[in-house]
Amino acid sequence: MLIIKNLSSGYYQDKKYHEVIKDINLTVGENEIIGILGPNGSGKTTLLRAIMGEIYSSSGDIIYNGQSIFEKGNYSEFRNNAIYVKQDSFNSLKPLKSINFQIGKLYDWKSFDENYVKSLFSELSLDPAILQMKALQLSDGMRHRVVIAMALLKEPKILMLDEPTTGLDSISTYKLLKILKEIKKKTSIIISSNDVNALFEIADRIYIMYNGMVIEDANFNDLLKCRFHPYTDMILKYVPLYSNKNLVYRPVKNDRHGGCVFINSCPYINNECENDIPYKNINGHGYRCIRYPGWKDDKNN
Numbered sequence: 001m002l003i004i005k006n007l008s009s010g011y012y013q014d015k016k017y018h019e020v021i022k023d024i025n026l027t028v029g030e031n032e033i034i035g036i037l038g039p040n041g042s043g044k045t046t047l048l049r050a051i052m053g054e055i056y057s058s059s060g061d062i063i064y065n066g067q068s069i070f071e072k073g074n075y076s077e078f079r080n081n082a083i084y085v086k087q088d089s090f091n092s093l094k095p096l097k098s099i100n101f102q103i104g105k106l107y108d109w110k111s112f113d114e115n116y117v118k119s120l121f122s123e124l125s126l127d128p129a130i131l132q133m134k135a136l137q138l139s140d141g142m143r144h145r146v147v148i149a150m151a152l153l154k155e156p157k158i159l160m161l162d163e164p165t166t167g168l169d170s171i172s173t174y175k176l177l178k179i180l181k182e183i184k185k186k187t188s189i190i191i192s193s194n195d196v197n198a199l200f201e202i203a204d205r206i207y208i209m210y211n212g213m214v215i216e217d218a219n220f221n222d223l224l225k226c227r228f229h230p231y232t233d234m235i236l237k238y239v240p241l242y243s244n245k246n247l248v249y250r251p252v253k254n255d256r257h258g259g260c261v262f263i264n265s266c267p268y269i270n271n272e273c274e275n276d277i278p279y280k281n282i283n284g285h286g287y288r289c290i291r292y293p294g295w296k297d298d299k300n301n
């Protein structure tokens with residue numbers, strides 16, 4: 001349905017282009033939930049913004065239903081079918097305005113049947129009476145679901161959510177994840193998050209980003225059985241990185257001149273890691289680590 005091919009994108013600052021994400025390959029199938037996991041600043045939001053065409057892509061392609069969205073006429077078709085819920089959207093409802101009013105601000109109410117809106121709210125475990133309430137009268141968890149309901153009103157084929165669980169307690173997070181699993185029967189979902197547990201709860205496939213590159217991707221079960229990249233291995237041990245004795249503390253390089261993106265923090269590096277690292281694939285499990293499987297045998301592992 002959606003294929004991202006070798007996409008590199010970034011931002012213009014002082015008229016100079018700074019590349020932030022590089023050589024991203026990612027596939028989203030129908031009724032699939034794709035998780036993008038990575039630490040702060042790894043480029044998750046940039047990737048979503050690049051997919052939506054909000055920022056400049058210096059190379060690569062985005063194929064939607066077999067056609068490049070960069071080709072004339074195709075972009076609007078993609079935009080009509082994809083909705084991107086930004087990280088700050090979850091807190092962007094006007095506190096003193098009713099939800100009804102805010103839906104009307106976003107869309108033309110006349111284009112919706114009220115019963116459809118109410119049934120959609122019910123599907124997301126929201127009492128339709130909420131439509132009359134002001135945003136400040138709702139809990140954070142309810143507001144998150146309202147924002148997702150508002151995005152779903154347009155029946156997108158692809159829903160992109162940036163950090164949808166941030167600020168939610170564990171029960172609200174669980175409720176939201178359960179709802180997203182239901183929603184995927186109607187729409188494909190891309191979720192960016194640094195919440196390992198949340199993504200592992202719902203994602204069919206997880207792409208792990210580090211310093212602007214995808215360093216591993218696989219389905220949930222494969223990652224549980226085996227990690228090919230040391231960074232993934234660290235985060236999946238459920239040990240906070242700051243207490244992991246193996247982690248080396250050096251700042252992440254922003255001026256990437258080749259070499260592994262994880263080189264400054266990886267305990268397993270050797271000279272090979274200074275070279276450009278190709279993205280490899282073993283039986284559908286992708287990874288970017290020149291030292292796999294060798295790093296697993298290192299004595300400090």
Ligand SMILES: Nc1ncnc2c1ncn2[C@@H]1O[C@H](COP(=O)(O)OP(=O)(O)OP(=O)(O)O)[C@@H](O)[C@H]1O
Binds near residue numbers: 042045047
């Ligand atoms: N508008 C911008 N202009 C220039 N650089 C930017 C801009 N937005 C983000 N960046 C840079 O791009 C890099 C990746 O940021 P991004 O927001 O994509 O990361 P992220 O993985 O989504 O982080 P977080 O988990 O904190 O939201 C960072 O180094 C950031 O400083």
